[in-house]
Amino acid sequence: MELLHAQSVKRLALEMGFSRCGIAQAHPLDEARRRFEESLVDGRHAGMRFLERDIAxxxxxxxxxxxxxxxxxxLCNYLIDDVPASDRYRMARYTWVEDYHRAVAQRLEQLAGIIIPEEAHYRVTVDSSCISEKNWAVEAGVACFGKNGLVHNEDGSYFVMGTILTDCAADFYDSFRKSDCGECRLCQDKCPAKALETPFRVDARRCFAYHTVENKNPDNEILAGSPFVFGCDVCQEVCPKNKKIHPALTNVLKSSLFLQLQNQEMEDLSEEDFKHYFGDTSIARRKYQRFHHAIEVKKQTIKNNEST
Ligand code: B12
Ligand code: SF4
Ligand code: SF4
Incomplete structure (x- = not known):
């Protein structure tokens, strides 16, 4: 079978709007698996039972x-110039743009359609299968693990990612990238939920991103304490890797309609408005009722704080 020409694959990926592209030689990631299983044994995956399945x-x-x-x-950089009008109801930055699950998968399918030879097989993943995407980003040399549990590189960490698995070999493979956090521990010290007590390992039982996005029955007290009503960016905002970066010309994701909503409009949002303003974002993957509930809890908390 014809080999993948690594340089051409990467050039094409950049032309299509990806911020970085790397290729790793497929092999079992035994050390990553060991660490992953350790986190599960400790219960750090909270209620995300799906992480217990298909470990191999x-x-x-x-x-x-x-x-x-x-x-x-x-990798697909999601930093944009626009900012939301609402200063009370904060949503993590990855929601300010088109749902990456859709946008990145479409682009990867397009890329695969061009680069993968006809006789070869491939599979695209963007959070859509159980593959551990951060670990493959590290193996493919496009990023390294940070103590905040995310991966970063010279562009910071405001990017999402996807993979193409193929049975076609490449003429060149990238190498594993070692963590470069050094002595820094800002994300650990500044995490408002104390979810990063062990470096590189997020404790989802505490993490606000877990409670505002994945947890179907979050505790109101936890929601009230979260600086965000959807997701959480604190451990990225404090990271020095994100200090010097700017929205990139290569961003492929477009701004969402919801950015124009004012505080009052957020509070009055009907289910129909939710579909209209948030329909193209990752937030629409969750139910209106849960989203609305988080806004209600935050509104009440602000009111209580103002009256004391
Ligand atoms: C489950 C999940 C979550 C969970 C758990 C978070 C987590 N850190 O894993 C929750 C809901 C909390 C979450 C939140 C977020 N997520 Co998320 N999430 C996932 C998902 C679906 C699986 C990740 C997973 O398996 N986690 C389980 C834990 C046990 O595994 P792990 O972190 O890989 O564990 C490794 C480390 O602990 C490491 N490790 C342990 N010890 C040591 C020691 C050293 C020295 C080193 C180097 C490493 C190391 O080894 C372990 C094994 O791999 C991936 C998509 C995918 N399919 O990969 C997206 C993904 C990781 N999420 C992503 C994003 C964007 C986010 C948020 C930023 C969204 C937001 N703004 O709210 C937050 C960030 C929270 C944070 N600080 O990590 C991106 C990551 C982008 C990036 N730059 O890294 C991904 C890759 C989605 C995507 N396709 O782009 N997420
Ligand atoms: S996403 Fe927020 S709560 Fe979770 S580890 Fe980062 S700073 Fe802490
Ligand atoms: S804040 Fe510091 S320790 Fe945390 S990920 Fe960024 S560089 Fe690493």
Whole structure:
């Protein structure tokens, strides 16, 4: 079978709007699997039972695509110039743009359609299968692990990612990238939920991003204490890696309609408005009722704080 020409794959990915692209040689990630299983044993995955399933598939691409030779990882920067009008109801930055699950998967399908030879097989993932995407970004040399549990590089950490698994080999493979946090521990010290007590390991039981996005029955007290009503960016906002970066020309994601909503409009949002203003974002993957509830709790908290 014809080999993938690594340089051409990467050039094309950048032309299509990805901020970085790397290719790792497929192999089982035994050390990452060991760490992952340790986190599960400690219960750090909170109520995310889906993480307990298909563990072999997470760390061995051969299990997801038989004969897999290469894992192509592409990053998509989501920093934009616009900012939301509401200063009370904060949403994490990845929601300010088009839902990446859709946008990134479409672009990866397009890329795969061009680069993968006809006789080869491939599979695209963007949070859509159990593969551990951060680990593959590290293996493909496009980012390294940070103590905040995310991966970063010279562009900071405001990016999302997806992979193309293929049984086609490449003419060049990138190498693993070592963590560069050094002595820094700002994210650990500033996390408002104390969810980063162990470096590199997020304790989802405490993490606000878990409670505002994944937890179907979050405790009102936890919601009240969260600086965000959807997701959380604190451990990225304090990270020095994100200090010098600017919205990139290569951003492929477009701004969402909801950015124009004022505080009062957020509070009065009907289910229909929710679909209209948030329909193209990752927030619409969650139910209106949960979103509205988080706004209500925050509104009440602000009111209580103002009256004391
Ligand atoms: C489950 C999940 C969550 C959970 C758990 C968070 C987490 N850090 O894993 C919750 C809901 C909390 C969450 C939140 C967020 N998420 Co999320 N999430 C995922 C998902 C679906 C799986 C990740 C996973 O398996 N976690 C389980 C834990 C146990 O695994 P782990 O972090 O990989 O554990 C590793 C580290 O602990 C490491 N490790 C342990 N010890 C040591 C020691 C050293 C020295 C080193 C180097 C490493 C190391 O090894 C472990 C094994 O891999 C991925 C998509 C995917 N399919 O990969 C997106 C993903 C990780 N999320 C993403 C994003 C954007 C976010 C948020 C920023 C969104 C937001 N603004 O609210 C937050 C950030 C919270 C944070 N600080 O991590 C992006 C990451 C982008 C990036 N730059 O890294 C991903 C990759 C989605 C995507 N396709 O782009 N997420
Ligand atoms: S996302 Fe927020 S709560 Fe979760 S680890 Fe980062 S700063 Fe802490
Ligand atoms: S804040 Fe410091 S320790 Fe945390 S991820 Fe950024 S560089 Fe690493």
């Amino acid at each position: 598939k997470r760390f061995d691409p051969n299990e997801l695509l038989p004969g897999c030779q290469s894992v192509i990882v592409a």
